[in-house]
Amino acid sequence: xxxxxxxxxxxxxxxxxxxxxxxxxxxxxxxxxxxxxxxxxxxxxxxxxxxxxxxxxxxxxxxxxxxxxxxxxxxxxxxxxxxxxxxxxxxxxxxxxxxxxxxxxxxxxxxxxxxxxxxxxxxxxxxxxxxxxxxxxxxxxxxxxxxxxxxxxxxxxxxxxxxxxxxxxxxxxxxxxxxxxxxxxxxxxxxxxxxxxxxxxxxxxxxxxxxxxxxxxxxxxxxxxxxxxxxxxxxxxxxxxxxxxxxxxxxxxxxxxxxxxxxxxxxxxxxxxxxxxxxxxxxxxxxxxxxxxx
Amino acid sequence: xxxxxxxxxxxxxxxxxxxxxxxxxxxxxxxxxxxxxxxxxxxxxxxxxxxxxxxxxxxxxxxxxxxxxxxxxxxxxxxxxxxxxxxxxxxxxxxxxxxxxxxxxxxxxxxxxxxxxxxxxxxxxxxxxxxxxxxxxxxxxxxxxxxxxxxxxxxxxxxxxxxxxxxxxxxxxxxxxxxxxxxxxxxxxxxxxxxxxxxxxxxxxxxxxxxxxxxxxxxxxxxxxxxxxxxxxxxxxxxxxxxxxxxxxxxxxxxxxxxxxxxxxxxxxxxxxxxxxxxxxxxxxxxxxxxxxxxxxxxxxxxxxxxxxxxxxxxxxxxxxxxxxxxxxxxxxxxxxxxxxxxxxxxxxxxxxxxxxxxx
Numbered sequence: 001x002x003x004x005x006x007x008x009x010x011x012x013x014x015x016x017x018x019x020x021x022x023x024x025x026x027x028x029x030x031x032x033x034x035x036x037x038x039x040x041x042x043x044x045x046x047x048x049x050x051x052x053x054x055x056x057x058x059x060x061x062x063x064x065x066x067x068x069x070x071x072x073x074x075x076x077x078x079x080x081x082x083x084x085x086x087x088x089x090x091x092x093x094x095x096x097x098x099x100x101x102x103x104x105x106x107x108x109x110x111x112x113x114x115x116x117x118x119x120x121x122x123x124x125x126x127x128x129x130x131x132x133x134x135x136x137x138x139x140x141x142x143x144x145x146x147x148x149x150x151x152x153x154x155x156x157x158x159x160x161x162x163x164x165x166x167x168x169x170x171x172x173x174x175x176x177x178x179x180x181x182x183x184x185x186x187x188x189x190x191x192x193x194x195x196x197x198x199x200x201x202x203x204x205x206x207x208x209x210x211x212x213x214x215x216x217x218x219x220x221x222x223x224x225x226x227x228x229x230x231x232x233x234x235x236x237x238x239x240x241x242x243x244x245x246x247x248x249x250x251x252x253x254x255x256x257x258x259x260x261x262x263x264x265x266x267x268x269x270x271x272x273x274x275x276x277x278x279x280x281x282x283x284x285x286x287x288x289x290x291x292x293x294x
Numbered sequence: 295x296x297x298x299x300x301x302x303x304x305x306x307x308x309x310x311x312x313x314x315x316x317x318x319x320x321x322x323x324x325x326x327x328x329x330x331x332x333x334x335x336x337x338x339x340x341x342x343x344x345x346x347x348x349x350x351x352x353x354x355x356x357x358x359x360x361x362x363x364x365x366x367x368x369x370x371x372x373x374x375x376x377x378x379x380x381x382x383x384x385x386x387x388x389x390x391x392x393x394x395x396x397x398x399x400x401x402x403x404x405x406x407x408x409x410x411x412x413x414x415x416x417x418x419x420x421x422x423x424x425x426x427x428x429x430x431x432x433x434x435x436x437x438x439x440x441x442x443x444x445x446x447x448x449x450x451x452x453x454x455x456x457x458x459x460x461x462x463x464x465x466x467x468x469x470x471x472x473x474x475x476x477x478x479x480x481x482x483x484x485x486x487x488x489x490x491x492x493x494x495x496x497x498x499x500x501x502x503x504x505x506x507x508x509x510x511x512x513x514x515x516x517x518x519x520x521x522x523x524x525x526x527x528x529x530x531x532x533x534x535x536x537x538x539x540x541x542x543x544x545x546x547x548x549x550x551x552x553x554x555x556x557x558x559x560x561x562x563x564x565x566x567x568x569x570x571x572x573x574x575x576x577x578x579x580x581x582x583x584x585x586x587x588x589x590x591x592x593x594x595x596x597x598x599x600x601x602x603x604x605x606x607x608x609x610x611x612x613x614x615x616x617x618x619x620x621x622x623x624x625x626x627x628x629x630x631x632x633x634x635x636x637x638x639x640x641x642x643x644x645x646x647x648x649x650x651x652x653x654x
Contacts, residue, residue, distance in 0.1 A: 051479075152407030172371050188379065188381065190377045190378075190379060190381040191376070191381050191383060191384075192382070193348055193368070193376060193381070194375070194381040194382075195374075195394070195444075196347075196368040197346060197347075197368045197369070197373075197375045197395075197443075198368070198369075198373055198374070198394050198442065198443075198446065199346075199369045199395050199397075199398040199399070199446070200369055200398065201369055208394075212385050213384070213385060257356065273606075
């Protein structure tokens with residue numbers, strides 16, 4: 001019997017593939033698929049009282065979501081904040097990666113490691129340190145007041161959308177660096193020289209050659225930043241105040257204090273679908289756009 | 295034709311402490327096929343990149359067709375380059391690659407289409423317009439790179455070892471084609487290579503470079519037959535070196551004492567001074583004769599064959615002689631590796647075939 005199994009295993013590639021995949025498959029099933037299924041099914045139930053749930057199928061929770069001005073505006077705000085964060089991160093990370101990829105000759109890895117150095121501390125600690133920097137008596141406000149440039153502290157810095165954007169941008173910058181660097185480093189510098197040789201200025205060369213060729217890295221960076229930040233909960237909870245609150249904070253409330261599991265589940269599902277749609281649209285339009293440029 | 299179409303005046307390029315190009319001055323004629331030849335690290339590619347505008351000289355200036363281009367960026371120079379790895383843009387097809395350099399020339403659409411069509415037929419790439427770089431062979435990529443540069447009708451075409459990545463058969467073919475093409479369109483070519491056979495077979499003139507300096511600049515024939523120094527003699531083709539001392543001059547000739555062989559009267563092309571203790575005699579392997587019997591040539595030595603390499607069209611013999619300490623290389627088209635079973639042979643040299651060189 002054992003012999004039969006052994007020879008079957010040796011000849012069957014699918015058997016080898018599944019046995020290698022099985023640890024990950026088990027983990028994904030237990031930790032992802034089952035909770036996701038539970039959440040989906042909860043979104044079709046009804047909370048009847050504080051402790052009781054009506055388990056009959058209904059799509060009323062989804063209608064509730066779209067009839068609530070608060071929830072819809074929070075969803076839009078989440079997406080907006082995430083887009084701004086993604087854009088600012090790209091704008092700051094891209095030139096750094098460009099420099100390392102094309103102008104740093106030795107110890108490129110060291111540069112990258114040094115750039116990720118701040119990210120070796122915990123996310124929570126970094127969020128708290130922004131509190132110290134941005135607060136009413138924080139580093140920025142007190143130094144501006146001491147320098148006589150301000151009489152009142154800038155209030156928009158703290159407990160606001162601005163605070164959330166600044167903190168998230170800083171928190172996720174390192175994740176944008178790597179895909180951008182890899183895609184830029186892969187570009188053969190003689191392609192850039194060739195474009196210059198063929199009469200293009202530096203800027204034109206960037207638009208026609210460097211940018212399109214680094215597109216895989218840009219799409220990677222956009223997705224890597226957009227997907228986690230749209231659902232970020234810690235930063236808006238600690239630094240957002242009322243102005244910077246995002247949908248995830250509301251979802252947390254539904255599962256906690258408010259105790260409306262079905263509406264929370266429906267909100268989370270809608271968020272999931274939104275992320276999926278944005279991801280597809282972003283990758284598709286970026287591809288189309290560069291095809292037109294080149 | 296303008297004899298000083300490209301003027302390179304005292305050009306130096308230093309990278310830190312390294313003098314990649316060291317105070318070089320020469321001129322290239324209009325319509326000439328000019329090669330820069332040398333081993334890797336000799337500065338030939340740096341010199342080409344200086345002409346293209348990818349590097350700027352530490353000192354000196356460059357003139358092209360009478361105007362100073364020293365400080366012009368690459369996009370403002372009337373030169374175009376064929377890169378060593380071809381640098382075909384991978385995200386656009388062949389046609390768009392070739393069109394790429396035309397957008398800035400202010401041509402009408404019809405002119406662009408005509409030029410692209412003409413140049414693709416010139417390099418025999420009709421029908422490949424829609425292909426991408428990844429779908430082309432090495433030879434085809436090379437043609438695309440050539441077409442892309444030529445379509446702009448540059449005053450000078452710069453070629454950076456464009457044949458290096460091709461296999462031998464294709465390389466020989468492309469050498470001939472490039473040469474024909476250059477004569478046909480009449481554009482000045484500056485060609486960088488480390489392959490001496492390539493430089494000699496294609497060029498009107500060759501500049502041999504080493505350590506950032508020009509060692510000799512002349513026609514291929516001159517380079518092979520009258521090398522100016524040991525470096526050139528060694529780099530171009532193959533040769534045997536024998537140490538020697540000079541004695542008294544005698545008109546165009548000079549008396550030379552060749553180590554281990556005795557005194558001979560040799561033509562003094564380089565005008566080497568009398569009583570120099572440090573000169574070198576160079577004898578090319580194919581100028582000597584190898585035979586089973588003694589000959590009546592100026593010098594005839596008995597030897598023993600230590601090693602042979604059969605090359606098809608000729609055979610190289612590595613011969614040890616009683617007189618000379620070094621192994622002498624002789625090549626022959628008449629005898630091969632099976633001709634001397636016992637290894638005994640005679641090698642003969644004519645004094646006319648010995649060239650006298652300064653050691654430095």
